Amino acid sequence: MNDIKDATLTPETCRLHQGLEEIWYNPRGWRALTIVNHTTVGLRFMVTGGIFFLIGGLLAMLIRAQLAFPGNEFLSHEAYNQIFTMHGTVMMFLFAIPVLEGLALYLIPKMIGARDLVCPRLSAFGYFCYLFGGIILLSSLVLEMAPASGWFMYTPLSSGDYSPGKGSDFWLLGITFIEISALSAGVELVVSILRTRTEGMALHKMPLFAWYILAMALMIVVGFPPLILGSILLELERAAGLPFFEVAGGGDPVLWAHLFWLFGHPEVYIIFLPGAGIVSTLIPVFAGRPIVGYGWVVAAIIIMGFVSFGLWVHHMFTLGIPQLALAFFSAASMLVAIPTAIQVFVWLSTLWLGKPRLTLPMLWILGFLVIFVLGGLTGVMLALVPFNWQVHDTHFVVAHMHYVLVGGMLFPLFAGLYYWLPHLSGRMPSQRLGKWSFWLIFIGFNVTFLVMHWTGLLGMRRRVFTYDSAMGWDLYNLISSVGSFMMAAGVALLILDLVLHFRFGRKAPQNPWNADGLEWAMPKPPTSYNFVTLPRIETRHPLWEHPELPRTIHEGQHDLASYTHGRRETWGSDAVSGKLRETIHLPGNSWWPLWCAVALAIVCISLLVRAYPVALIAFVVAVGLLLRWSWENGAHPRAAPDATVAPGQPPLHSRTMRGPGVWLMSVTHLANGSLFLSLLFGWFYLWTVAPEWQMPAASPLSLPLLLGAGAAITLGTLWLGALVRRLRHGSDSGLGGGMYLIAALGALQSLLLGFVIWQAELAPTQTAHDATLLVALLYVLLHGVLGALLCLLQGLRVGYGYVSAQIPLEPVVVLSLWRYNLITYWIVLVAIWGLPTLLGGAS
Amino acid sequence: MKHLLKLTHPIHLVSGLTLWALFFVVIYAGLSVACSVAPPDPERDMFTGINVGVGVVTLVTTALLGWLAWASVTAGRRAALRRECYFAYVSAGMFLFSACGTLFVGLPIAMLPPCL
Numbered sequence: 001m002n003d004i005k006d007a008t009l010t011p012e013t014c015r016l017h018q019g020l021e022e023i024w025y026n027p028r029g030w031r032a033l034t035i036v037n038h039t040t041v042g043l044r045f046m047v048t049g050g051i052f053f054l055i056g057g058l059l060a061m062l063i064r065a066q067l068a069f070p071g072n073e074f075l076s077h078e079a080y081n082q083i084f085t086m087h088g089t090v091m092m093f094l095f096a097i098p099v100l101e102g103l104a105l106y107l108i109p110k111m112i113g114a115r116d117l118v119c120p121r122l123s124a125f126g127y128f129c130y131l132f133g134g135i136i137l138l139s140s141l142v143l144e145m146a147p148a149s150g151w152f153m154y155t156p157l158s159s160g161d162y163s164p165g166k167g168s169d170f171w172l173l174g175i176t177f178i179e180i181s182a183l184s185a186g187v188e189l190v191v192s193i194l195r196t197r198t199e200g201m202a203l204h205k206m207p208l209f210a211w212y213i214l215a216m217a218l219m220i221v222v223g224f225p226p227l228i229l230g231s232i233l234l235e236l237e238r239a240a241g242l243p244f245f246e247v248a249g250g251g252d253p254v255l256w257a258h259l260f261w262l263f264g265h266p267e268v269y270i271i272f273l274p275g276a277g278i279v280s281t282l283i284p285v286f287a288g289r290p291i292v293g294y295g296w297v298v299a300a301i302i303i304m305g306f307v308s309f310g311l312w313v314h315h316m317f318t319l320g321i322p323q324l325a326l327a328f329f330s331a332a333s334m335l336v337a338i339p340t341a342i343q344v345f346v347w348l349s350t351l352w353l354g355k356p357r358l359t360l361p362m363l364w365i366l367g368f369l370v371i372f373v374l375g376g377l378t379g380v381m382l383a384l385v386p387f388n389w390q391v392h393d394t395h396f397v398v399a400h401m402h403y404v405l406v407g408g409m410l411f412p413l414f415a416g417l418y419y420w421l422p423h424l425s426g427r428m429p430s431q432r433l434g435k436w437s438f439w440l441i442f443i444g445f446n447v448t449f450l451v452m453h454w455t456g457l458l459g460m461r462r463r464v465f466t467y468d469s470a471m472g473w474d475l476y477n478l479i480s481s482v483g484s485f486m487m488a489a490g491v492a493l494l495i496l497d498l499v500l501h502f503r504f505g506r507k508a509p510q511n512p513w514n515a516d517g518l519e520w521a522m523p524k525p526p527t528s529y530n531f532v533t534l535p536r537i538e539t540r541h542p543l544w545e546h547p548e549l550p551r552t553i554h555e556g557q558h559d560l561a562s563y564t565h566g567r568r569e570t571w572g573s574d575a576v577s578g579k580l581r582e583t584i585h586l587p588g589n590s591w592w593p594l595w596c597a598v599a600l601a602i603v604c605i606s607l608l609v610r611a612y613p614v615a616l617i618a619f620v621v622a623v624g625l626l627l628r629w630s631w632e633n634g635a636h637p638r639a640a641p642d643a644t645v646a647p648g649q650p651p652l653h654s655r656t657m658r659g660p661g662v663w664l665m666s667v668t669h670l671a672n673g674s675l676f677l678s679l680l681f682g683w684f685y686l687w688t689v690a691p692e693w694q695m696p697a698a699s700p701l702s703l704p705l706l707l708g709a710g711a712a713i714t715l716g717t718l719w720l721g722a723l724v725r726r727l728r729h730g731s732d733s734g735l736g737g738g739m740y741l742i743a744a745l746g747a748l749q750s751l752l753l754g755f756v757i758w759q760a761e762l763a764p765t766q767t768a769h770d771a772t773l774l775v776a777l778l779y780v781l782l783h784g785v786l787g788a789l790l791c792l793l794q795g796l797r798v799g800y801g802y803v804s805a806q807i808p809l810e811p812v813v814v815l816s817l818w819r820y821n822l823i824t825y826w827i828v829l830v831a832i833w834g835l836p837t838l839l840g841g842a843s
Numbered sequence: 844m845k846h847l848l849k850l851t852h853p854i855h856l857v858s859g860l861t862l863w864a865l866f867f868v869v870i871y872a873g874l875s876v877a878c879s880v881a882p883p884d885p886e887r888d889m890f891t892g893i894n895v896g897v898g899v900v901t902l903v904t905t906a907l908l909g910w911l912a913w914a915s916v917t918a919g920r921r922a923a924l925r926r927e928c929y930f931a932y933v934s935a936g937m938f939l940f941s942a943c944g945t946l947f948v949g950l951p952i953a954m955l956p957p958c959l
Contacts, residue, residue: 203853203926204929295929295932298856299856299937302856302857303937306857306864307944310864310867322874322959323955323956323959324874324894324951324958324959325875327951327954328870328948331947331948331950331951332944335944576852576853684872688879689875689879
């Protein structure tokens with residue numbers, strides 16, 4: 001009597017179901033493009049990522065076909081370079097991250113008892129950026145002008161001199177575009193996990209998968225900006241000649257390697273953590289007992305999240321860095337083995353103490369354990385500097401990387417696919433085809449990559465497009481190629497299995513695996529609002545301790561059972577205790593995400609073909625569209641004009657001062673701050689390391705103008721702070737006028753900064769010093785303009801009655817941006833004027 | 844903001860590792876700048892001011908993290924809520940790991956010259 005089908009629906013509950021269906025309706029046809037619901041957007045991410053996976057796999061087959069025999073002429077070296085670059089790029093940027101984010105977007109609200117993510121339009125926007133960016137990047141293959149410098153695009157190989165075509169531009173612009181998607185999903189996931197858990201779900205009671213995704217999302221937020229900055233700088237060098245990575249101009253190509261690997265190494269863990277999250281979710285279910293050492297796993301996740309940022313130089317051991325510095329990174333690389341081992345022992349202990357069932361998902365988990373542990377062991381070997389020097393850039397590294405990534409991500413992903421398939425389709429996966437697929441992929445993988453360790457130890461470089469028979473690599477390469485085709489056959493069988501599944505799979509029961517997670521307490525396939533009513537959850541295993549939840553939720557026995565207001569709602573809860581704080585009202589279907597992404601795609605394409613006026617117009621349009629999108633918030637008629645809530649229900653979030661918008665802005669500052677710190681790192685790195693760096697005897701920047709701009713932003717921030725304090729005390733007197741005047745101060749700051757740039761007569765194409773100065777000044781200028789624009793909008797919104805003492809959230813969010821701008825402005829001033837003046841014009 | 848300083852607050856799940864990260868940045872950046880500005884005579888091997896400086900930073904950070912680990916255990920014992928006790932104990936583990944990690948990362952100063 002615990003299933004949804006056993007539920008007894010009263011007429012009132014039927015009306016509740018119907019009302020929620022109407023509010024959360026997913027349109028069809030062209031209007032389906034307006035859907036913002038997390039289930040649909042998550043699925044779109046996963047399906048699109050799956051298609052990119054097949055394309056990336058096809059490229060891998062071409063690589064293995066070429067390397068199967070010595071002296072093979074199947075591919076030219078130009079085509080081979082493009083194909084191997086695109087294979088890595090597609091798999092890392094278009095498949096791994098987006099698919100895992102899609103899975104998280106789909107599952108997280110269902111696991112934490114929410115109806116949707118905290119800002120659904122942002123996830124829809126992220127999806128379109130990903131889709132368009134992916135299409136732009138892949139079009140380079142069709143146009144035969146794909147990037148060919150390897151997936152990490154090392155300078156100077158990727159710079160204008162050695163890669164004069166459009167290939168590098170496709171990569172830099174396309175990847176930056178796609179990273180908007182990753183960042184938006186990252187920000188949204190962090191805030192959703194922390195602030196939208198159902199009532200009572202304290203931080204230490206939330207599912208382990210949510211911990212893993214929280215860490216992944218935070219790592220994306222902090223880890224991606226260095227690459228975004230690097231891509232911007234390299235594109236500026238290629239398009240406009242700003243010599244950030246050219247030694248002759250005072251730049252340094254090693255700066256690119258630092259910026260890339262500051263992103264690139266955490267990226268490996270960003271990919272691994274969700275995979276490990278799937279493992280930590282599935283093993284207790286199939287062992288039939290709670291995981292051993294929940295706290296140990298939480299600790300391991302956090303340690304991995306941090307330590308993985310301290311390893312980036314182990315990709316650069318051969319770049320001539322002092323040995324002591326290498327030893328620091330070597331030690332940190334070994335440290336990361338500890339949290340990994342903690343998790344492996346936790347998984348083994350859980351299996352040992354439970355009664356494991358060898359189901360199809362568990363088969364993939366066992367495959368993961370074998371492959372990932374092997375990959376981890378070669379990782380420890382590579383952390384040792386002398387061994388690393390020997391095998392650097394050989395197929396040994398390629399084999400290690402695939403053991404870690406395929407073992408750590410693909411096998412758990414397939415386990416998760418089979419595990420959650422009944423959730424999506426309402427049908428059980430097949431056993432026979434699924435097992436065939438597993439064994440073909442498992443054996444094929446090991447035949448391909450285990451042998452590749454030997455090829456690498458025999459000295460085969462990772463990028464050679466062919467080789468002489470005399471090298472003695474023939475047999476190993478042939479075996480690897482046979483294995484890779486076996487793996488491809490396994491993937492084909494898996495796709496066939498999936499296709500047949502949706503047609504012939506037998507009906508799944510309510511909780512087909514006897515799982516403990518809340519995601520199984522809803523209809524299959526899920527409704528667009530997930531739960532009719534939101535239950536109070538105070539246990540880590542809701543369905544094991546309360547198996548009646550699917551039925552009681554469906555019968556409307558829990559909270560937030562209102563619909564007559566016409567709003568999409570979910571709970572806003574305390575980040576630590578899970579106590580209710582607000583009722584979050586969510587936006588409905590919208591065209592804005594699509595139009596904004598289209599405008600940004602036009603910016604991307606215009607920059608690619610160097611049609612700069614078009615790019616500028618499209619950029620202005622994109623900003624306009626984004627601001628127009630932001631207009632439909634708070635008390636806007638399309639958001640929540642009526643603040644009435646049911647008796648006892650917490651207030652709407654827009655009527656409070658600590659709504660999720662404040663959290664979203666704070667997490668965005670983390671991303672922005674990471675980019676800012678990367679820029680500062682670049683400035684100091686070039687200053688201290690670049691051999692031809694030229695520091696002028698006196699700063700070309702006008703101190704009075706800089707101080708004037710600083711005074712304007714300081715005054716504006718203090719004033720805004722005073723207005724917010726008054727709002728906190730329930731007074732909105734002078735709010736509208738104050739906002740306009742603060743906007744004027746922001747405009748004054750921007751104007752003065754513009755003057756500083758104009759008056760300095762910088763020569764950014766001549767020296768890296770001037771180029772970096774220009775980028776730093778533009779950074780603070782753009783932030784100043786944004787701060788002014790937002791205050792201007794706030795002034796208008798006060799006039800429309802969308803912001804007031806009763807609706808005080810937005811000024812708090814804008815104040816947060818102004819404070820960020822204030823801090824970064826003064827840091828920039830000290831870094832680019834103060835320190836050079838203090839230390840003198842050093843070389 | 845005062846409640847953030849209590850070792851039973853979940854912010855301390857990350858504060859130990861944040862200190863470790865700061866330590867890591869300081870020693871790596873400090874080493875790079877010191878080697879760029881005033882590289883010591885290679886014949887002095889590891890007996891240089893840079894090694895001593897990194898060593899002092901390592902020991903001070905390790906001691907601080909070790910003390911925080913001990914203080915977290917104490918806070919966990921005194922915690923009123925089960926949730927607070929949980930966070931304090933996990934944080935203690937994080938501080939301890941960070942302390943050991945700091946010492947381990949700093950250990951090579953005893954064996955290697957700084958700028959070669």
